[in-house]
Amino acid sequence: MMFKKFCKNISLLGLLVLFLSACHHEKPNVIYMPDMVYSPALKAQQEGVRLPVPGTISRDFIPYPYKNNPEGAGRELKNPLMPTRQVLVRGQHIFGIYCIACHGASGEGDGTIVPKFPRPPTLHSEKVRNWSDGRIFHTISVGQNLMPSYASQISAGDRWAAIYYVRVLQRAKHPTSEDLKIADEE
Ligand code: HEC
DSSP: OHHHHHHHHHHHHHHHHHHHHHHHTTSOSOOSOHHHHTOSSOOTTSTTSOOOOTTOOOTTOOOOTTTTOHHHHHHHOOOOSOOOHHHHHHHHHHIIIIIHHHHOTTSSSOOTTTTTSOOOOOTTSHHHHHSOHHHHHHHHHHOBTTBOOOTTTSOHHHHHHHHHHHHHHHHHHSOOHHHHHHHHHO
16 A cells, blocks of 8 residues: 555656656756856857848849739839830740740630630730739739749739730730721821
């Protein structure tokens, strides 16, 4: 009987010791080699390292301040290029590489990847025709739902050129009265 009680107490004591040692495992009472435990050497990226000035960005990162602000992008970003022949040819080239697979050659949303990839909306909608270049730039730069961002693949200049080419496609389907007059004269 005594023995049984003794055992019970011992095991309880054992549990208690385990418990307490669990609390203390980060700070042992005895440190054999304090020089090694408390090394004066700094770990990488800890205090003491000269940190870059707050707000520093990497050399190849161009900040895009409209990430969650498509309307602001649409209002404030202007196409820095002129729609010269060279820019339009470049835009056609970029569209042919990056956009055509989904949006199709004429922008109707009938690219070769469809229907394996969900059909994108036409680029000839009143909505997109009325979008400013900046608003389209936003979609290409940030992505939109299923459409991924192309910011890392297409330089900003090439994005603007591709937008001029989208305008070419739109105008071919929805010619202005000016365009029709010229067509009549020819
Ligand atoms: C992987 C397929 C894919 C590629 C490549 C792609 N898009 Fe898209 N795009 C989509 C889809 C899908 C949507 C519709 C997203 C949504 O549901 O809002 C879309 C939406 C758009 C819209 C907005 C249309 C609207 O009515 O809201 C524009 C403008 C656009 N894309 C232009 C481009 C241009 C320019 C390129 C090439 C630089 C391009 N896209 C490349 C799939 C793609």
